[in-house]
Amino acid sequence: MLTITNIKRAGSDALESITIEEGLIKGWNLPVEGKVIDGQGGTLAPAFTELHAHLREPGQTEKEDLASGLAAAAAGGYGTVVSMPNTRPVVDDPAIVRALIEKAQGLGLARLRPAAALTKGQQGEQLAELSYLKAAGAAMFTDDGQTNENARTLRLGLEYAGSLDMVISVHAEDASLRAGGVMNEGPVSEALGLPGNPVAAEAARVARDMELVAQTGARLHVQHLSTARALDIVREAKGRGLPVTCEVCPHHLTLTDEALRSFDAIYKVAPPLRTQADADYLLQGLLDGSVDCLATDHAPHTRAEKERDLLEAPSGIAYIELAFPLMWTRFGEQLGLDRLIDLMTVGPARVMGWPEPSLEAGAPADVVVLDLQTEREVNPAQFKSKAKFTPWAGERLRGWPTLTIVAGQVAYQRQD
Incomplete structure (x- = not known):
């Protein structure tokens, strides 16, 4: 079981939590159980x-x-x-x-x-x-x-x-x-x-x-x-x-x-x-x-x-x-x-x-947490892709994913 805390739904400023179990969304704002990941105020989306x-x-x-x-x-x-x-x-x-x-x-x-x-x-x-x-x-x-x-x-x-x-x-x-x-x-x-x-x-x-x-x-x-x-x-x-x-x-x-x-x-x-x-x-x-x-x-x-x-x-x-x-x-x-x-x-x-x-209970637990506010510079050297170059190198962008969950498992978590 996995719970992501301190997250927002799109269009809302309220901090909530979502619980994931066996690859599915179990529900919102349930008692915290299992592994806990702090969403740090990010916005949750499919x-x-x-x-x-x-x-x-x-x-x-x-x-x-x-x-x-x-x-x-x-x-x-x-x-x-x-x-x-x-x-x-x-x-x-x-x-x-x-x-x-x-x-x-x-x-x-x-x-x-x-x-x-x-x-x-x-x-x-x-x-x-x-x-x-x-x-x-x-x-x-x-x-x-x-x-x-x-x-x-x-x-x-x-x-x-x-x-x-x-x-x-x-x-x-x-x-x-x-x-x-x-x-x-x-x-x-x-x-x-x-x-x-x-x-x-x-x-x-x-x-x-x-x-x-x-x-x-x-x-x-x-x-x-x-x-x-x-x-x-x-x-x-x-x-x-x-x-x-x-x-x-x-x-x-x-x-x-x-x-x-x-x-x-x-x-x-x-x-x-x-x-x-x-x-x-x-x-x-x-x-x-x-x-x-x-x-x-x-x-x-x-x-x-x-x-x-x-x-x-x-x-x-x-x-x-x-x-x-x-x-x-x-x-x-x-x-x-x-x-x-x-x-x-x-x-x-x-x-x-x-x-x-969907983000409703019973839906597959494929979700992403987005940091919509923090600007970060595009640094191709940090890309996971082998193509470590881009037309947008050096630009400062907002909206970076901080956590990606696929089938209930962590596929990506930003470390900095």
């Missing part, structure tokens, strides 16, 4: 759910592995992480899914829910064995890391996934329009003489995929929306009653293509950082409910890889440990605490069709 993280295992463990990635997730307040399948080998075999789940269970960190590839080898041509992958524990199907260029294959995948009541998530970019673009196509790319990735690459692909959803009736989740135009297309599809959801990443809200004037590949992501107008529009989508959830697209690489020039460096930013503090510090006043927490808990659960997180 642990966050990450629908889009690259943990790089198997085969790319120099970048990240399950131990480092799930430790980073727990430090960021996440109780559940959906890992992407673009590993080496690709997660397109039920045995790999089972092995990942089994290994993660032995770590005592954030819970792993692996995504499996939609197509064999993520080649986009032949569907993977979706029913067997689901039976092995796959959480969703996606070829993220690749774009689904073959519309017929995606249509068949949607039909098959629909029969299994599973979600397909897509990296929505038209590869032929993106071509060799390394940043947003616009005045900044022109000024820098760098090949651009146009808004149309995302918008055209999202529009195509909406029509496939209309044809099949299957659930589709659009990853890391980066443009106002693409969000309008998703909003219109939702207005038609289509079973479509979407996510936005904090880096597309807090950084813009202006950062690429530094020629630093730390800012190279796919889809790319867009304009301030796009970032502002995406934020409005969080406010009006058009965007279903926040996801980080946590994508660690080695420092040597990210020190290559912009044409050669891989895309990706790793910051799962910073997501809540970054959002709370930058946008807490606009979003409000309840909405921000919902975007990281209830929203992902609704996308997946999972039970909505």
Whole structure:
């Protein structure tokens, strides 16, 4: 039994306690029993759910592995992480899914829910064995890391996934329009003489995929929306009653293509950082409910890889440990605490069709304690992730998780 004392519920200043037993919330303000952890006046929330993280295992463990990635997730307040399948080998075999789940269970960190590839080898041509992958524990199907260029294959995948009541998530970019673009196509790319990735690459692909959803009736989740135009297309599809959801990443809200004037590949992501107008529009989508959830697209690489020039460096930013503090510090006043927490808990659960997180008695004991007031400097050297560098190094942020409980067990506790 575990009791967390001196904590607040969101929107309340009253100090309370919560008791956890056998992986479930036993109740609030009960007689203190068992192990006691002082919440130090922090705010208790359901642990966050990450629908889009690259943990790089198997085969790319120099970048990240399950131990480092799930430790980073727990430090960021996440109780559940959906890992992407673009590993080496690709997660397109039920045995790999089972092995990942089994290994993660032995770590005592954030819970792993692996995504499996939609197509064999993520080649986009032949569907993977979706029913067997689901039976092995796959959480969703996606070829993220690749774009689904073959519309017929995606249509068949949607039909098959629909029969299994599973979600397909897509990296929505038209590869032929993106071509060799390394940043947003616009005045900044022109000024820098760098090949651009146009808004149309995302918008055209999202529009195509909406029509496939209309044809099949299957659930589709659009990853890391980066443009106002693409969000309008998703909003219109939702207005038609289509079973479509979407996510936005904090880096597309807090950084813009202006950062690429530094020629630093730390800012190279796919889809790319867009304009301030796009970032502002995406934020409005969080406010009006058009965007279903926040996801980080946590994508660690080695420092040597990210020190290559912009044409050669891989895309990706790793910051799962910073997501809540970054959002709370930058946008807490606009979003409000309840909405921000919902975007990281209830929203992902609704996308997946999972039970909505709760702090009521009988609910699973996946919780996080947040210090909403204390400013701390972002120090990448202290990251649990192997990617110990970040665009936000040196910034002072509020909202740091101090304690993460997963299935009733301590997965992370801040020591300073």
